[in-house]
Amino acid sequence: MPVDPVALTAALIRCPSVTPAEGGALRLLEDLLTEAGFSCTRVDRNGTPNLFARWGRKGANRTFGFNGHTDVVPVGDAAAWTRDPFGGEIADGWLWGRGATDMKSGVAAFVAAAVDFVRETPPDGALILTLTGDEEGDATDGTVALLDWMATEGEAMSVCLVGEPTCPERLGEMMKIGRRGSMTAFFTARGVQGHSAYPHRAKNPVAVMARLVDRLSSQPLDAGTAHFDPSTLAVTTIDTGNPATNVIPALCRATVNIRFNDLHSGASLTDWLTAEAATVQTETGVEIGLTVKISGESFLTPPGDLSDLVARSVEAETGLRPEPSTSGGTSDARFVKAHCPVVEFGLVGKTMHQVDERVEVAQIPALKAIYGRILKDYFA
Template identity: 75%
Template structure:
């Protein structure tokens, strides 16, 4: 019998690939070599500067096509001198594997790839297993999973269900899975007044108090009280700036940024309309000009608890002894794109050190994760 793939060894190989977005760094080549050796059909779906990998074992278009989505790109290491280890050295000490991407999310990709290779090698299923791995999740995320899904649609490739392997557990292995995500959008405001001398404010139109009233109005507004699967939506004022270095000059304009994380009580369109309305009210009251632009990262979504989430929860409990909470908390992930393609849930490791100096993952938990993913495949194809 072929020896099993060690997910920790594979994680280490991937961590040694310096794949800071959008660099591929050898990570997808490493995965493709492994998967092709196990009989997966692999296609590079690169777009622009971004590298992506599609891999399928089994027949194209099979009614039972289980998918996995993940990424091998990582955020920059920051101050290398602050690390106690080589950020791309994949050093193992005291039961932890260290390195940028060890948690987010090369270990998740390695655990599923290892589980999938072992599964098709030892018990070939009646169905297909698909991996969609991108190098553009930590960046602007327009040429990664989006490109893979567009390519799949054009080629007649499809997943009947998908698991995203992002870190989902806040503190303990197995405690949380994601069945949805809040939407995310950012609004940028510029208030334009009339510049003047601070000693003669009547000759100017100061945009600063106008902007202050606007952001206070927005921040004090209760968007909602939460919904069945989501906590209350939130609005955070993240920047306020005049660019004015002089203390005796009333600036001509000032700017602010707000970020909204919203539940399924809202859409980005409804929130943009509300924001525009509030900005227009302030403009009318003050006589200043209020300009607004927006950037939408994703809409809220939920995969209601059902067969897919129950299967994942069962596998997590069997491997860890913990019943995972089905949550929609946290930031965005590429599940926001996959949800338009098929039912999707997320489960991965503990994410406490992701994006931090000395990012690390517990070796034992990487093995556990492979075990969980193996159980999911076994249940899905039973």
């Protein structure tokens, strides 16, 4: 009997897998995949739950991979939800619950498609599923741990499809062939505290920080590239923690987030930020410190066989030719891209991370059908 992806999504939603808790989600999938003939291995690292599943021979000439995550973000104010965030309830044509969109429906769709495919038409090749419980967290011991383990064990995917939600309004309208890089810069300006009536006796770090963030945000980073929009820089906070109106504080902090295209790297932007801070420090005499966290580099899977395969399958099932895009935030595709060509395609993501997260029920079997067609065409 075919696997019902709607019922599987609901069952996964009922697993309270708030990152990095496993919540029973990976155990549920491991049981289903093992029964279907997949060889399953838990690849947990530093308390993060991960599952590797392979059908077929290790080292096969052709190995198609799916990647996804079962962890979800916290529900926030549970009282604000119309329905139980872990109830997996179907009502009004929607399946409700945390992870319904991001991304338990995508996982259920590709697991169901994979199980049905190997049962009905055992392929000449192998099928690998990598599932993590760390995508919504620090992402240091999830897909990264799986790929590290695969390298040690001689496991490899020829190509990979990440099932993240990718469509803005309608299923089928967009796929991701790359992602922007993401980094956060933390500045600390250290001045000299003083009385606001005697500003000449102090060194005001607030004014200095304002000068720095104005320099950073006033100049465009670039005009975009063939596959990427212009890079963006956003000042997300400036803090002094100063409750007094007549005291110039000694310390001011600011945070800047940059989403960057393939004209830049985390290192090149760090060099630029360092130079800008040094210029303002020299001009003002106020010491400015900088620390940087790089969440991921920009990457691109150039349009080719994999993106064409996905586009053809999506169009055949939905009538829409998906636009190749690099918009949005980061995903675990940023790690997979170093292993093999990777494309992302999934359902409409409008309610992800929201209160009353939900997915239109009809989208889930439609997504399974798309994934099933991709597998059939890949192994044809």
